[in-house]
Amino acid sequence: MYGQVAAVRNLSLTVERGEFLTILGPSGSGKTTTLMLLAGFEAPNTGDIVIGGKSVAAVPSYRRDQGIVFQSYALFPHLSVRGNLEFPLEMRGVKQKDRSARVERILNRVHLGDFGDRMPSQLSGGQQQRVALARALIADPPILLLDEPLGALDRNLREQMQGEIKTLHREFGITTVCVTHDQEEALTLSDRIVVMRAGQIEQTDTPESLYDRPATRFVANFLGEANFLDDIGLAVGADVPQSSETIAMVRPERIRIWAPDAAGRGFADDRQEVSGTVEEMIYAGPLRKYQVRVGHAQLIVREHVAAGQQVFRKGDEVRLDWLRTDIRFVTA
Ligand SMILES: Nc1ncnc2c1ncn2[C@@H]1O[C@H](COP(=O)(O)OP(=O)(O)O)[C@@H](O)[C@H]1O
Ligand SMILES: [Mg+2]
Structure with missing residues (x-):
């Protein structure tokens, strides 16, 4: 005291x-x-x-x-x-x-x-x-x-x-x-x-x-960056256990970013996907960070920079997806 x-x-x-x-x-x-x-x-x-x-x-x-x-x-x-x-x-x-x-x-x-x-x-x-x-x-x-x-x-x-x-x-x-x-x-x-x-x-x-x-x-939020799926109004799905007190969260590096017509992406039941618009691309040496508008909210995506990778710019329409098993649940 x-x-x-x-x-x-x-x-x-x-x-x-x-x-x-x-x-x-x-x-x-x-x-x-x-x-x-x-x-x-x-x-x-x-x-x-x-x-x-x-x-x-x-x-x-x-x-x-x-x-x-x-x-x-x-x-x-x-x-x-x-x-x-x-x-x-x-x-x-x-x-x-x-x-x-x-x-x-x-x-x-x-x-x-x-x-x-x-x-x-x-x-x-x-x-x-x-x-x-x-x-x-x-x-x-x-x-x-x-x-x-x-x-x-x-x-x-x-x-x-x-x-x-x-x-x-x-x-x-x-x-x-x-x-x-x-x-x-x-x-x-x-x-x-x-x-x-x-x-x-x-x-x-x-x-x-x-x-x-x-x-x-x-x-x-304090240890790294987090995307809260409730913010984009996304239901997590009945197959994922969730109580009403928890919020679904995905880390930015767990999200993949694609062009809407990308070949080879495929769709799988074990993933969730959403559409969005790139609002910002921030280049940070080994990493590239995207801020993507999805509905009323923004998701953050982090990608390791690699050769031959597609780079998206402000205004590009993109698809985002992530594994359901990468979703975490936190309390408010
Ligand atoms: N000597 C003091 N007198 C009154 N309040 C203090 C004093 N030292 C710290 N506090 C208050 O106690 C709280 C915790 O401070 P502190 O332990 O220094 O935090 P931290 O190191 O995490 O920044 C703060 O709200 C601070 O304002
Ligand atoms: Mg201190």
Whole structure:
């Protein structure tokens, strides 16, 4: 609770030893608050937090053996990069000689070998973020807590650091809880993902299951793009089980797009098809995305770009079809 505001409510979460768990959700959904509860910077009004079988709800964060990367990095501004990295080792009573060796090793690991003498203010956002990550890891903590750890990095460096975090996680087996609003990052890094919405958990599952079997419309939309068949007024068919509370959904990459007179398309009972008009074609390197008007709604189609493929333009009449078995049902 922040005053009268309950930032997180009724949250129950178990993290397995050695697991990489990501808390994913839009801005303001309570991710940072949850992480600060885990870290001991916030205390829950009710309930408990247990690590390794022991209650730690009353243990202050500095007494806990954990590495943290804050959303704001929180480097010590008056200490050099080297000083920032030595700090957690000093706190744990590591000898000077060992400290220096470990600092050099981790600096190289995050590609900052030449930056040890700089002050944080002399670093870019991305470099500061990497120092924060190095500082969290340097004392080999059993638990690593990350709040938007790669948010300030540009795409290439972010992907490189994602790989680095994954390798570190695998090598050291650190139990990791990572907070992000970036769905791709969550899908790439995690053993399991917790999707948060308005201070509560919406769904927890593996990346594959969350994407392939989202439970709610919110999760379907937040992890990737979704086409809701109710929006185009399409009955799913009596052969597909559906209750009145669920909405039928198809992912854009499950839909095929055809010219109306295309040869070789054939028609099969196991597919559904509709007619539409291309409103937009967006080329995105390996993928082509179509926005197709169907009745009053729009369906999104994603296709891998391939040689000899027919490309449709704005205004083209097309047929769309998909397998009935690719339809998923979510709740509102
Ligand atoms: N110190 C605070 N005082 C009052 N409200 C806060 C404070 N910190 C966060 N909140 C509110 O709690 C909710 C969750 O915030 P936060 O956990 O930071 O979300 P996220 O990290 O998912 O963006 C938001 O509505 C936010 O405005
Ligand atoms: Mg946050």
